[in-house]
């Protein structure tokens with residue numbers, strides 16, 4: 001059996017951080033120190049956003065975005081339906097109602113016409129998802145939000161490093177959330193961040209993420225509100241900073257690999273997720289749709305038999321057991337994409353010729369049947 005081809009590979013090694021890591025341990029300062037400050041600055045420098053607030057995950061980040069906007073019971077939040085379920089879960093968590101918006105079959109992102117048709121006075125926020133890191137269509141959605149005066153949250157859990165007409169994701173929507181989970185391009189083990197240009201949002205979020213403390217009362221912390229602990233440690237921040245400085249090189253190389261894959265797979269009728277004009281996609285995940293004649297699950301299984309990892313694109317949230325039972329409103333294109341997309345291994349050194357030839361032989365066997 002040939003060597004296993006894994007689906008993902010982190011872009012950080014122990015060697016890269018070992019000496020600074022040793023300094024962190026020797027200093028005894030494991031949180032709220034210089035590495036967190038440095039990582040925050042690198043996030044604002046890199047994205048062009050005015051403020052960055054580290055969080056424990058994209059999920060906590062999204063929840064706090066809904067809270068800073070005052071979203072509550074009785075409100076509706078319109079969300080892209082093709083995403084990891086966390087995007088819908090945060091809406092449930094603040095007791096609001098998710099309104100599932102179907103997506104475009106080529107970009108996999110929120111469909112602007114479907115959003116327009118579902119807007120009403122109760123929709124108090126929109127969460128646009130950069131599906132698999134692709135921000136295509138955010139501009140049109142932003143215009144609609146501005147037209148109706150609805151705040152826009154960008155679930156950019158997968159999209160750090162992507163941009164729209166040269167503007168990096170992180171400074172486009174009113175609030176943007178990143179994830180630093182190991183499945184994402186930049187990882188701190190677990191972690192996330194909120195980016196915003198709004199000073200009031202930023203100071204409220206910083207205070208809430210730090211037990212409700214803001215400034216001093218005499219010589220001690222002033223607790224001006226109740227709060228949470230959503231801070232990041234020095235070790236995580238060090239990991240994050242080490243990767244952000246090389247992120248553009250990483251996404252550039254992933255784009256080259258993606259292009260080679262597409263050349264090999266398009267003749268089979270496999271179609272790559274599309275980035276529209278002016279969009280730079282970080283290729284957080286390399287996703288193709290398979291033709292209707294091919295059973296996607298059988299293809300994943302066949303690849304696994306050849307020691308190659310792959311998985312589906314992502315989920316149709318409205319079709320999950322919980323959301324379909326509660327709301328009974330499955331979005332057809334999102335559901336189609338959940339059933340017909342496949343994510344392939346995409347990183348430096350991946351043996352893509354082997355992946356392509358295994359997929360080609362699967363298609364060949366299928367046609368013979």
Ligand SMILES: *Cc1c(COP(=O)(O)O)cnc(C)c1O
Nearest residue numbers: 057058059083084086157179181
């Ligand atoms: C991964 C992901 C999340 C959740 O991120 P965590 O940091 O694991 O909480 C949310 N939304 C999308 C689109 C994701 O891909």
